[in-house]
Amino acid sequence: xxxxxxxAWFKSTYSGSQGxxxxxxxxxxxxxxxxxxxxxxRPPFTVSHESxxxxxxxxxxx
Numbered sequence: 001x002x003x004x005x006x007x008a009w010f011k012s013t014y015s016g017s018q019g020x021x022x023x024x025x026x027x028x029x030x031x032x033x034x035x036x037x038x039x040x041x042r043p044p045f046t047v048s049h050e051s052x053x054x055x056x057x058x059x060x061x062x
Contacts, residue, residue, distance in 0.1 A: 007033060 007026035012034075022037035026044070032052050035044040047055050 009035070009037075011037065 007028060009024040009026045012023040012025045024035050024037045024040075026033040026035075031046045031048055033044040033046050036042065
């Protein structure tokens with residue numbers, strides 16, 4: 001994220017339905033950002049677009 005661009009966060013479809021495992025994702029030009037919606041003050045985990053699908057596969061989600 002550069003130039004002060006605000007990310008558009010959305011709740012991941014992989015988040016728990018009980019509200020206790022909420023993961024938010026923001027897709028930017030250079031990377032995909034992942035954060036815990038319960039603690040948005042922590043820096044997000046960032047992964048490149050090229051690594052996103054292998055990342056999901058490693059989690060058993062793709």
